[in-house]
Amino acid sequence: xxxxxxxxxxxxxxxxxxxxxxxxxxxxxxxxxxxxxxxxxxxxxxxxxxxxxxxxxxxxxxxxxxxxxxxxxxxxxxxxxxxxxxxxxxxxxxxxxxxxxxxxxxxxxxxxxxxxxxxxxxxxxxxxxxxxxxxxxxxxxxxxxxxxxxxxxxxxxxxxxxxxxxxxxxxxxxxxxxxxxxxxxxxxxxxxxxxxxxxxxxxxxxxxxxxxxxxxxxxxxxxxxxxxxxxxxxxxxxxxxxxxxxxxxxxxxxxxxxxxxxxxxxxxxxxxxxxxxxxxxxxxxxxxxxxxxxxxxxxxxxxxxxxxxxxxxxxxxxxxxxxxxxxxxxxxxxxxxxxxxxxxxxxxxxxxxxxxxxxxxxxxxxxx
Amino acid sequence: xxxxxxxxxxxxxxxxxxxxxxxxxxxxxxxxxxxxxxxxxxxxxxxxxxxxxxxxxxxxxxxxxxxxxxxxxxxxxxxxxxxxxxxxxxxxxxxxxxxxxxxxxxxxxxxxxxxxxxxxxxxxxxxxxxxxxxxxxx
Numbered sequence: 397x398x399x400x401x402x403x404x405x406x407x408x409x410x411x412x413x414x415x416x417x418x419x420x421x422x423x424x425x426x427x428x429x430x431x432x433x434x435x436x437x438x439x440x441x442x443x444x445x446x447x448x449x450x451x452x453x454x455x456x457x458x459x460x461x462x463x464x465x466x467x468x469x470x471x472x473x474x475x476x477x478x479x480x481x482x483x484x485x486x487x488x489x490x491x492x493x494x495x496x497x498x499x500x501x502x503x504x505x506x507x508x509x510x511x512x513x514x515x516x517x518x519x520x521x522x523x524x525x526x527x528x529x530x531x532x533x534x535x536x537x538x539x540x541x542x543x544x545x546x547x548x549x550x551x552x553x554x555x556x557x558x559x560x561x562x563x564x565x566x567x568x569x570x571x572x573x574x575x576x577x578x579x580x581x582x583x584x585x586x587x588x589x590x591x592x593x594x595x596x597x598x599x600x601x602x603x604x605x606x607x608x609x610x611x612x613x614x615x616x617x618x619x620x621x622x623x624x625x626x627x628x629x630x631x632x633x634x635x636x637x638x639x640x641x642x643x644x645x646x647x648x649x650x651x652x653x654x655x656x657x658x659x660x661x662x663x664x665x666x667x668x669x670x671x672x673x674x675x676x677x678x679x680x681x682x683x684x685x686x687x688x689x690x691x692x693x694x695x696x697x698x699x700x701x702x703x704x705x706x707x708x709x710x711x712x713x714x715x716x717x718x719x720x721x722x723x724x725x726x727x728x729x730x731x732x733x734x735x736x737x738x739x740x741x742x743x744x745x746x747x748x749x750x751x752x753x754x755x756x757x758x759x760x761x762x763x764x
Numbered sequence: 765x766x767x768x769x770x771x772x773x774x775x776x777x778x779x780x781x782x783x784x785x786x787x788x789x790x791x792x793x794x795x796x797x798x799x800x801x802x803x804x805x806x807x808x809x810x811x812x813x814x815x816x817x818x819x820x821x822x823x824x825x826x827x828x829x830x831x832x833x834x835x836x837x838x839x840x841x842x843x844x845x846x847x848x849x850x851x852x853x854x855x856x857x858x859x860x861x862x863x864x865x866x867x868x869x870x871x872x873x874x875x876x877x878x879x880x881x882x883x884x885x886x887x888x889x890x891x892x893x894x895x896x897x898x899x900x901x902x
Contacts, residue, residue: 419884421841428868437810636819
């Protein structure tokens with residue numbers, strides 16, 4: 397216990413040096429961290445300087461109405477490895493799935509972490525909170541709502557991981573039988589960062605935590621409370637298949653010539669134009685691929701109510717050709733205008749959902 | 765446990781399919797401008813290839829176009845890193861892997877030698893302490 401406290405009081409630089417990690421190793425670690433946070437490599441010296449002095453924050457991870465997919469995603473994070481993240485970057489003091497303790501001992505660990513790190517710890521939440529009946533989801537006899545309110549009271553910030561915690565997600569899908577709500581609908585007096593996705597990209601989860609550790613602050617957020625650095629551009633704008641969209645070359649079925657040649661999946665229901673996430677650059681499975689690269693359209697899983705946004709295989713109505721340009725300007729102008737981009741995106745989606753139009757060849761001919 | 769990179773995946777490109785998605789050439793232009801700046805103004809720079817929306821084949825095409833030069837470096841720190849000068853002097857590739865051999869960063873650095881290859885001041889101070897301790901033992 398005394399050793400644990402000593403380790404907590406050490407800076408990350410001291411801790412790594414004690415483990416025999418050379419300065420080169422540390423710089424490599426910082427290069428991977430910069431890449432993970434989507435920061436340019438020129439930031440590596442600044443990151444090294446900040447991380448050298450950073451102390452491991454206590455993290456309490458609460459799991460409510462969820463499927464554990466977000467934890468599955470995180471534990472497959474590779475850069476740096478989750479072991480490094482947990483043992484070097486943060487002090488993970490409570491997590492149902494990963495902790496050894498159970499029952500009273502587990503709850504005691506949560507209370508001890510809250511008490512010892514009052515005002516400084518981070519609460520990570522995955523899963524939505526049922527308000528219709530507390531009995532729908534409880535832990536150790538404590539309702540999700542009560543546990544969230546109690547744990548968040550002394551927190552520095554809250555990170556809502558996954559579309560369930562960020563926007564209600566699958567439990568919130570129509571007709572929302574449990575009365576599921578997002579973390580942001582309950583927590584109003586603490587900063588809440590939404591890391592949406594079903595699940596979120598693992599390096600985006602770790603990137604947000606690393607940002608807090610490195611700079612002691614939360615990253616710039618968009619209108620939906622998501623970090624701009626990862627959610628600032630649409631899947632469509634960063635998609636390597638975008639040139640095919642611009643040329644009007646589309647796959648019409650999953651096994652036609654267009655599909656085999658890797659043409660745009662827009663007509664097969666790809667929600668890339670209305671979805672903001674980092675899949676096209678961060679990718680999945682150790683950077684191997686991502687849904688569009690493997691031949692399936694984007695489901696839009698990082699957007700609110702994606703379950704209720706019409707069929708996954710229904711094409712969106714034709715987006716306004718100016719949307720991309722408008723969004724580009726707005727995102728470039730910063731977070732205040734980012735709100736407008738979010739509104740623009742929402743209104744376009746609402747229009748698409750209301751119309752449920754599909755695109756025909758004639759429509760595209762008219763456009764071009 | 766079998767890891768993803770251990771599974772032999774055979775990619776078959778259909779006839780007429782593109783081998784890459786044309787993203788290598790713009791990066792080559794960026795490298796050219798960076799190399800010109802380094803040559804005339806001495807400004808070193810670095811490009812993070814993981815932040816680019818590459819399609820299948822783009823990364824392989826870029827590395828193929830850059831080729832291999834005269835120097836290869838292997839660094840063993842928190843996993844193995846491979847660093848090599850490309851066929852274009854002053855253009856280096858840095859491929860960082862973690863202890864499991866999984867990629868954690870892939871960068872192109874423009875300069876005389878990648879910064880991470882130099883002996884670091886903190887390690888030199890530590891080396892002096894260790895060398896003195898070793899001599900004191902004799």
